[in-house]
Amino acid sequence: MNISELGEFELIDLLRVMVDNSMDINPSSQPELILGIGDDAAAWQGDPSMQLATSDTLVQDIHFILEFISWEELGWKAMAVNLSDIAAMGGLPRYALVSLSLPTSTEIDSVTDLYRGMIELSGRFDTIIAGGNISTAPQVIINITVLGNTEKEKHILTRSGARIGDKIAVTGHLGASAAGLKILKEKIRLNSESEKILKQAFLRPNPRIQEGQILVEKGVRSAIDISDGLIADLGHICKASKVGARINTSRIPVHPEVTSNFGEDTLALALSGGEDYELLFTAPIEIINNVKHTVSCPVTIIGDITDDFPGEVVVMDDKGYRLSLKSSGWKHF
Amino acid sequence: MNISELGEFELIDLLRVMVDNSMDINPSSQPELILGIGDDAAAWQGDPSMQLATSDTLVQDIHFILEFISWEELGWKAMAVNLSDIAAMGGLPRYALVSLSLPTSTEIDSVTDLYRGMIELSGRFDTIIAGGNISTAPQVIINITVLGNTEKEKHILTRSGARIGDKIAVTGHLGASAAGLKILKEKIRLNSESEKILKQAFLRPNPRIQEGQILVEKGVRSAIDISDGLIADLGHICKASKVGARINTSRIPVHPEVTSNFGEDTLALALSGGEDYELLFTAPIEIINNVKHTVSCPVTIIGDITDDFPGEVVVMDDKGYRLSLKSSGWKHF
Numbered sequence: 001m002n003i004s005e006l007g008e009f010e011l012i013d014l015l016r017v018m019v020d021n022s023m024d025i026n027p028s029s030q031p032e033l034i035l036g037i038g039d040d041a042a043a044w045q046g047d048p049s050m051q052l053a054t055s056d057t058l059v060q061d062i063h064f065i066l067e068f069i070s071w072e073e074l075g076w077k078a079m080a081v082n083l084s085d086i087a088a089m090g091g092l093p094r095y096a097l098v099s100l101s102l103p104t105s106t107e108i109d110s111v112t113d114l115y116r117g118m119i120e121l122s123g124r125f126d127t128i129i130a131g132g133n134i135s136t137a138p139q140v141i142i143n144i145t146v147l148g149n150t151e152k153e154k155h156i157l158t159r160s161g162a163r164i165g166d167k168i169a170v171t172g173h174l175g176a177s178a179a180g181l182k183i184l185k186e187k188i189r190l191n192s193e194s195e196k197i198l199k200q201a202f203l204r205p206n207p208r209i210q211e212g213q214i215l216v217e218k219g220v221r222s223a224i225d226i227s228d229g230l231i232a233d234l235g236h237i238c239k240a241s242k243v244g245a246r247i248n249t250s251r252i253p254v255h256p257e258v259t260s261n262f263g264e265d266t267l268a269l270a271l272s273g274g275e276d277y278e279l280l281f282t283a284p285i286e287i288i289n290n291v292k293h294t295v296s297c298p299v300t301i302i303g304d305i306t307d308d309f310p311g312e313v314v315v316m317d318d319k320g321y322r323l324s325l326k327s328s329g330w331k332h333f
Numbered sequence: 334m335n336i337s338e339l340g341e342f343e344l345i346d347l348l349r350v351m352v353d354n355s356m357d358i359n360p361s362s363q364p365e366l367i368l369g370i371g372d373d374a375a376a377w378q379g380d381p382s383m384q385l386a387t388s389d390t391l392v393q394d395i396h397f398i399l400e401f402i403s404w405e406e407l408g409w410k411a412m413a414v415n416l417s418d419i420a421a422m423g424g425l426p427r428y429a430l431v432s433l434s435l436p437t438s439t440e441i442d443s444v445t446d447l448y449r450g451m452i453e454l455s456g457r458f459d460t461i462i463a464g465g466n467i468s469t470a471p472q473v474i475i476n477i478t479v480l481g482n483t484e485k486e487k488h489i490l491t492r493s494g495a496r497i498g499d500k501i502a503v504t505g506h507l508g509a510s511a512a513g514l515k516i517l518k519e520k521i522r523l524n525s526e527s528e529k530i531l532k533q534a535f536l537r538p539n540p541r542i543q544e545g546q547i548l549v550e551k552g553v554r555s556a557i558d559i560s561d562g563l564i565a566d567l568g569h570i571c572k573a574s575k576v577g578a579r580i581n582t583s584r585i586p587v588h589p590e591v592t593s594n595f596g597e598d599t600l601a602l603a604l605s606g607g608e609d610y611e612l613l614f615t616a617p618i619e620i621i622n623n624v625k626h627t628v629s630c631p632v633t634i635i636g637d638i639t640d641d642f643p644g645e646v647v648v649m650d651d652k653g654y655r656l657s658l659k660s661s662g663w664k665h666f
Contacts, residue, residue: 054374
């Protein structure tokens, strides 16, 4: 059955039941929710902590291709990219609004799969889908807004908090998501385990919510999530903080499946591939060491915040030569 | 100059300056804003009032046609439909997130005009554009999320608050917006003053924020804004409140420009046209009379909440005959 057969309001009722059922599993997670899906606006009891809000739109054939991603994975990913923005601020996600625009020929099962993916991921962080709306469009358009907050009295992580002398660090491994996309687009065949790992990195990224919390706790001030790519996102920090950055390619924690399968593309995938949704942050070295000892994922120092070339990222190889991005990848100047 | 020539990040910088300048005019309006456009998320100081959040997506050629609406009017309207949802809850809008998806060929002047329209309307209600994002798409897609709150200790207006015996009332006049759309689509010519009034009703609706506040103050419990049309939206109240409604067509406050120009289409425009963004609410008669004496716009009682046909709206003419919606308009059963 598709949307035009079921009807818009009936579809909303169906999705509301799905969301309600998911809340029943853990009803105490959101005691402040007053009014969820089904009124003109969602409502919840406020609190005096710092409030965070982020919004992102995914458009079919621009941000995703239904040939490559299942509806459930799409739901997961659309939620993940927004949760990741809250993670990058050191916040806790609380509520999500989902605005869907869909062709009327969309199968109801596809929409419920999409919601299943969103609910699965948001549920892991006690985040409730509290509202949104549904309308028609010639292609699939998903907008998610996530509202979050900080723990009491805690500061937020910003792009503008980097200071000269800070070390630059990154959580996890890089390049796997871009490698996964490349496999899907170019129909590259690897051994099935490698393929699975890389595709999953692209299709079901994990927002670093707990890690963001630990960064705040340990005194980190500046962070961003890697969505545009390591160099581009580090550039955003440099620009906002009015500092320069120097990183060394030999220190980049490239995902081992990328290193072993992508030869000379490896560096480009790790530096500019994007969509890793790892946290890139800067802090004095003692703070970073402190973070390292607390988080359960790898944390790697990849370079320094400097006072040369404010707003720019300088990329060096292990011999001390500077590299630049050409259409063929990262090459010597 | 278009977006591909200027660049996405430069466009964001330009829009940030526009928003900052608009805040400079009245910097005290948002003392709690900590971080606006330009980081991973917007941030502001929370408070213990009830929080409200609503989100809506407008898609080119589905929800608007650029032939009929200027970019500035589009910005106004996209903001208005969301502010109206906050009004319908009896809340005060505070922050907006704007997610734009645009063809790269879009002129920068069009985008700044769009923002000018959004800023103009949101500024009237001390609402700040605190974040969002921009991406590419084959057509124009505008998602706005508005966050609001209630005044201290105040309740919210809900769809589920209608009680048997309540009177049903509506602010302002109905049908003008749908008539404006009809004029634009069918290229109908009226005298220029009439045309202007009706087109403006469609292109630049006014969210009833102050009126929503007064409804709360006077003790109204149930309201909705008229976006789908009077009958459809009253149906939403009936369904959510598990009550019936009976209205009388002779009492409907049809906009005088509609009555005088649209002959037999008048009733259909007023009952099912939609997009009036007036507030439809229910309450005991004393409360409605109290509201009437306080608000500066007309308030008209159009019917009663009943216990017949729960979830349904019964439409009667002045002779007591029941009407139903046919493809040719509202006719006797």
